[in-house]
Amino acid sequence: DIQMTQSPSTLSASVGDRVIITCRASQNINSWLAWYQQRPGKAPKLLISKASNLETGVPSRFSGSGSGTEFTLTINSLQPDDFATYYCQQYTSYSIFTFGPGTKVDIK
Amino acid sequence: EVQLVESGGGLVQPGGSLRLSCAASKFTFSTYWMGWVRQAPGKGLEWVANIKQDGSEKYYVDFVKGRFTISRDNAENSLYLQINSLRAEDTAVYYCARTVGATAFDIWGQGTLVTVSS
Numbered sequence: 001d002i003q004m005t006q007s008p009s010t011l012s013a014s015v016g017d018r019v020i021i022t023c024r025a026s027q028n029i030n031s032w033l034a035w036y037q038q039r040p041g042k043a044p045k046l047l048i049s050k051a052s053n054l055e056t057g058v059p060s061r062f063s064g065s066g067s068g069t070e071f072t073l074t075i076n077s078l079q080p081d082d083f084a085t086y087y088c089q090q091y092t093s094y095s096i097f098t099f100g101p102g103t104k105v106d107i108k
Numbered sequence: 109e110v111q112l113v114e115s116g117g118g119l120v121q122p123g124g125s126l127r128l129s130c131a132a133s134k135f136t137f138s139t140y141w142m143g144w145v146r147q148a149p150g151k152g153l154e155w156v157a158n159i160k161q162d163g164s165e166k167y168y169v170d171f172v173k174g175r176f177t178i179s180r181d182n183a184e185n186s187l188y189l190q191i192n193s194l195r196a197e198d199t200a201v202y203y204c205a206r207t208v209g210a211t212a213f214d215i216w217g218q219g220t221l222v223t224v225s226s
Contacts, residue, residue, distance in 0.1 A: 034212035043216035091211040097155040
């Protein structure tokens with residue numbers, strides 16, 4: 001089974017900061033990686049699919065990159081709404097999904 | 109507005125069963141892979157199961173195989189999750205979600221809480 005790791009697990013930042021979250025897969029997943037944002041008490045929201053495709057309506061300060069086993073989510077100029085937990089998720093054949101453990105972005 | 113609404117959660121004793129439902133609206137339900145994701149209190153997201161558009165293919169995370177069954181009724185625009193032999197560790201919010209390209213979840217319901225306790 002493919003395992004996903006994320007780093008850091010918690011990140012303290014200030015409004016206006018640039019934030020980078022890393023997600024690693026235990027084996028090659030090509031570009032089959034998605035990123036989600038989850039605010040407390042809310043359902044997750046898809047931000048990026050296929051490693052770098054920004055979903056409609058997601059602010060352009062969010063971007064994703066990477067392929068193979070290492071991926072990054074970058075948030076440029078962090079906004080108050082961005083303090084949340086971020087999850088990566090991989091897809092393999094047979095529609096098997098695996099989520100990363102999450103990265104909590106909180107206020108410094 | 110495209111929407112998914114879950115129902116059927118509640119308090120159940122260990123060993124019990126529940127059937128979760130998810131009602132879809134404002135999109136052509138029968139053309140999408142659908143899935144269930146759960147989140148234990150204070151924990152991360154955990155994929156549970158996916159089902160193909162016509163129900164002919166179903167995939168599960170290893171630790172629920174044999175206890176959970178995903179199904180759908182395209183005529184009713186509904187997704188289901190039958191959960192049997194419930195354990196305390198199944199306590200979680202269960203989300204219904206629509207897949208985009210069968211590779212990620214683009215629409216999520218609000219979740220339904222399942223609590224397993226005696």
